[in-house]
Amino acid sequence: MNMISAVAPLSSETTPALTYPTARRVEHTDDYFGTTVSDPYRWMEDVDSAELKTWVDAENELTQSYLAEVSSRETMQKRLMELINFERYTAPARRGTRYFYSHNSGLQNQNVIYWQEGLDGDPKVLLDPNTFSADGTVAISGLSITDDGSLAAYSIADAGSDWVKWHVRDVASGKDLPDVVEWSKFSGAAWLKDGSGFFYQGYDAPESEALKAANYFHKVFFHKLGTPQSEDKLIFDRPDDKELNVGANVTDDGRYLVLYQSKGTSPNNEIAVKDLQESESPIVRLIPTADATYSPINNHGSLFWFLTTLDAPSGKVISIDLNHPEREHWKTLIPESKNKLSDISIIDNTFIASYLADAQSLIELRSLDGQLIERLKLPAIGTAYGFGGLREDTETFYQFTNFTTPGTIYRLNMKTRQSTLFRQPKLLFDPALYETTQIFYNSKDGTRVPMFVSHKKGLVLDGSAPALLYAYGGFNVPLLPEFSSAHVMWMEMGGIYAQPSLRGGGEYGEAWHEAGTRVKKQNVFDDFIAAAEWLIANKYTSAKKLAISGGSNGGLLVAACELQRPDLFGAVVAQVGVMDMLRFDKFTIGWAWKEEYGSPSENAEEFSAIYKYSPLHNIHAGSAYPPTLITTGDHDDRVYPAHSFKYTAALQAAQGGTNPILIRVETRAGHGAGMPLSKRIEATVDQYAFLVKELKAGTPQD
Structure with missing residues (x-):
């Protein structure tokens, strides 16, 4: 029985109705x-x-x-x-010997991105979007650092638009290179291992009404540093289906370009792979059917680990060897559980598996054969995220938050498996x-x-x-x-x-x-x-x-x-x-x-x-x-x-x-x-x- 079905529609009968601006009606x-x-x-x-x-x-x-x-x-x-006026940090990410993170002193319109040599180095400003416009409406929407930490590709969005422009900044000098890439949308930047250029996604420039026009035929391009965008190379597109979204990522070892293809906002996707060590190597459609989600976790040579929902709506981890890519050779390492496996990374050759247990975080450490090592003890009911880094790293950082705890950063030592407080906001x-x-x-x-x-x-x-x-x-x-x-x-x-x-x-x-x-x-x-x-x-x-x-x-x-x-x-x-x-x-x-x-x-x-x-x-x-x-x-x-x-x-x-x-x-x-x-x-x-x-x-x- 509906317990409130007898409640009358709410109306402020003591308040006179407002007079609204006239909106013309048409016969359409x-x-x-x-x-x-x-x-x-x-x-x-x-x-x-x-x-x-x-x-x-x-x-x-x-x-x-x-x-x-x-x-x-x-x-x-x-x-x-007053409540917003507290220092806010993101978890640091290491590239080479440098650490990168964002910081807000409290009431800054946009977060400032910093870098420093080592964890104890002096912070230096890499990008301060508060200087991009007087009203703070120009923001950084994407950031990608080269493997050695020397260059940063960053995208800026004006007035909240999804259209972005990519620029490249020299980290040490703080100065931009001449490179500019326009008409990019729903895109990251994936650097080559040597930092000579990056892959990005975009559309052909709209002929008119950029705010309104429908966007079709998403493409992956490659921009070589020091060259104009007009010389950017089209790497991948799918002219057979205008509604596919595409994405690109370079594996940590720099060997492979991984290409994603998904239909609209469907979570399911296809995967293609290109060997970057062979300049003329073909793009191989590794997973040609979007029958589930396939998210690459990492790789060791030709062996790839994927988080997938194939026959596992809550997610599982499988391995695929590029030398034997047929489905009968796929191996399940972490089977599906009752909790949703929402994210996973490999740090110190250990899986860090982030589950959702009734909409709150549960973190498990597992060996590369999928065996449970231990569950990470979190401070309280809440959300933990981060756990980024390289497969050989011996440390990682994560952020913890809940309804009364602002983002608090912890450092996880993978050898001792102990979390220590790294940065904690002071509250009012x-x-x-x-x-x-x-x-x-x-x-x-x-x-x-x-x-x-x-x-x-x-x-x-x-x-x-x-x-x-x-x-x-x-x-x-x-x-x-x-x-x-x-x-x-x-x-x-x-x-x-x-x-x-x-x-x-x-x-x-x-x-x-x-x-x-x-x-x-x-x-x-x-x-x-x-x-x-x-x-x-x-x-x-x-x-x-x-x-x-x-x-x-x-x-x-x-x-x-x-x-x-x-x-x-x-x-x-x-x-x-x-x-x-x-x-x-x-x-x-x-x-x-x-x-x-x-x-x-x-x-x-x-x-x-x-x-x-x-x-x-x-x-x-x-x-x-x-x-x-x-x-x-x-x-x-x-x-x-x-x-x-x-x-x-x-x-x-x-x-x-x-x-x-x-x-x-x-x-x-x-x-x-x-x-x-x-x-x-x-x-x-x-x-x-x-x-x-x-x-x-x-x-x-x-």
Whole structure:
């Protein structure tokens, strides 16, 4: 029985309805397998039009005037800056005799990349992206260091775009070489062993509308240092399939180029290999069928180790000898277990296997024949990641975090197998005042779903606490315990932070992921709704005090759920969401998501499933929807901002109650990656001001 089915739709009846900027409607329809679908805001897909700019400016003005009524906004801004103002490091990576890492002194817009000779050397600045632009919106998106530590290839992204430019910096002098590579996207840089050049990925330069145009025919190129990009050599492409994404990596010994090929966002991939010692050697399709994931771990000569989901949805480790590549010769070294094997490396000729056990880290050390040596003792429930380095290294570094522990770096001595604290942030709050528990609840179909719930110790379960429910549920991405200064502030304000592990994510392996894809996407929404119902039924919060939030695929999640259950939520924050599920494949890289969502214009069954939940197409005029804040960036070339524009206009026009429907459009911002700290703080404070106003939540002073 649905315990909250009798709750009426929430509406701030004492507050007069807002007057929204006029959004022109047009007579436009499309036919999908005999179903006529209207699209009255199609004109908003022209994101550079003067008419749209006028509408966006008016919407931003309305949103800011509404949030200006929250008296605690300045207090939250000050406290959040205090909580974020601590030193942050990444785990160091050794190249030759040099160690490389990033550091933020506290309130810098972008992390600074440093290098030093040995672990005790003096730190020197390699790259400071804070000097790239006055507003901090130019960020480093990729970094690759040569094997000897002498050169660094780095990519920069402007205003959050996925398009990047590659540059090369001499580490010792700190000066850039003349080399520049443009029109690269979804790419790393893979150096040759001698540092004479690197492999990268990109597309042909778009003829027009780089922000909007669809990207097809991903390619691998080689750039030789000292030559213009026009002379870069095309190394690998797949003209037989425009939707394949390709990638390249050079093995640690420098012998082989490993080439990946995957369809859209499917985790499954093919593998090809080229022997770099033989200049004319052919590219050999080692694994020609994308029937599972195949992730190279390392190699010893012609013997390769792979992490794969072949006949093992939770992952296993196999070995393949290039001299005998037939499947009957493949050997399983670490068999599949009940826990998802999410990552693995080889340090000191020892496997370091990172598992997810109910969405938290479990680390095992195993010999190269797969035998368990021991489990690494971690400081607490949380997430451990890193464990990088070369196969012959005798040390490695890893970072540990959870909801109340910022990234703390440990050094692991592989000879003694002992972890020692390497760097620990100094905090301006007391983690001992908070607690995290993991609960399990049943979804609509009985599936058992885990959820982390964090709050101040001593919380009284009477349903009066404001709660923030955040999830993602897609693309095989796991949501793990991770520190956020914003979530700490929310808990300081008396709030509850809840994070469920929905189907569609990567917490339990490929079977868990597939259970939330294509025609089964409704499972994800059911899991999320059940999480909300559990929090209410167990008196952690109440419907009028419960806010939901998600970004990108998570923006789709919360929008779909607010439309399906408007009675269940007191506020909704939908960030950079995929809202027009019938046209997501028409812009930039959206076509790649067909592997996850299905093909609405090509498959009748998938269209039918998508049409039932697509946020833009399930808004009903006259319904009283919860208070909603929609956010996007004007330069988002991942989830095209028209998704949010069209959804906002349609929801505002349909709203039958007086709850506000607002949109916040960030300027010179993309999908979120590389956003300067100042903009992230402003965006978070605006979101929290919205929640404080709608949920009648406390402030950091309470």
